[in-house]
Amino acid sequence: xxxxxxxxxxxxxxxxxxxxxxxxxxxxxxxxxxxxxxxxxxxxxxxxxxxxxxxxxxxxxxxxxxxxxxxxxxxxxxxxxxxxxxxxxxxxxxxxxxxxxxxxxxxxxxxxxxxxxxxxxxxxxxxxxxxxxxxxxxxxxxxxxxxxxxxxxxxxxxxxxxxxxxxxxxxxxxxxxxxxxxxxxxxxx
Numbered sequence: 001x002x003x004x005x006x007x008x009x010x011x012x013x014x015x016x017x018x019x020x021x022x023x024x025x026x027x028x029x030x031x032x033x034x035x036x037x038x039x040x041x042x043x044x045x046x047x048x049x050x051x052x053x054x055x056x057x058x059x060x061x062x063x064x065x066x067x068x069x070x071x072x073x074x075x076x077x078x079x080x081x082x083x084x085x086x087x088x089x090x091x092x093x094x095x096x097x098x099x100x101x102x103x104x105x106x107x108x109x110x111x112x113x114x115x116x117x118x119x120x121x122x123x124x125x126x127x128x129x130x131x132x133x134x135x136x137x138x139x140x141x142x143x144x145x146x147x148x149x150x151x152x153x154x155x156x157x158x159x160x161x162x163x164x165x166x167x168x169x170x171x172x173x174x175x176x177x178x179x180x181x182x183x184x185x186x187x188x189x
Contacts, residue, residue, distance in 0.1 A: 003029045003104065004061050005097045006071035010041030012098040018072030021054030022047045027097050028064060034105045036098065054078030061087065068111070070100045076115040083113060114179065 006023035017023035046056040058081035072093030088111035
């Protein structure tokens with residue numbers, strides 16, 4: 001089984017990256033049973049993309065044949081791609097890759113099925129690397145947006161696949177809304 005972990009420098013002793021789509025490297029961990037057998041580091045060639053980093057990074061993880069991915073946070077587009085591919089998303093940060101994999105294999109880190117950051121919450125939206133306003137601009141845009149747009153140009157996706165993508169995106173957004181409502185209720189108590 002392969003587990004891919006978002007990292008900064010890479011390796012089993014590196015710390016899990018707080019971000020998925022824009023992490024500099026991925027550490028690919030080969031596991032047999034509950035033991036780590038091997039690991040390798042690959043560069044995230046989409047870390048500096050001006051847009052679509054999460055989708056492209058997720059697609060590269062799918063091509064690695066991973067069963068699970070571990071990162072601090074996942075955007076809605078990346079989570080949609082990973083969910084469709086049947087790859088478990090594990091949220092963890094501030095611990096080593098080795099510890100994260102061990103805890104996941106021991107059942108201590110349950111998978112999540114929804115994004116952990118809001119739509120347009122990443123560094124895209126006009127500049128990558130925060131030159132165009134980063135999160136601040138993305139959050140402002142999100143507040144003004146009445147409806148999220150499809151994540152892929154429709155001319156590149158067959159109708160059935162676009163339908164499936166949009167249905168998955170609706171499910172993800174509904175899950176996010178439920179989580180937000182739950183948190184609001186907790187805070188109001």
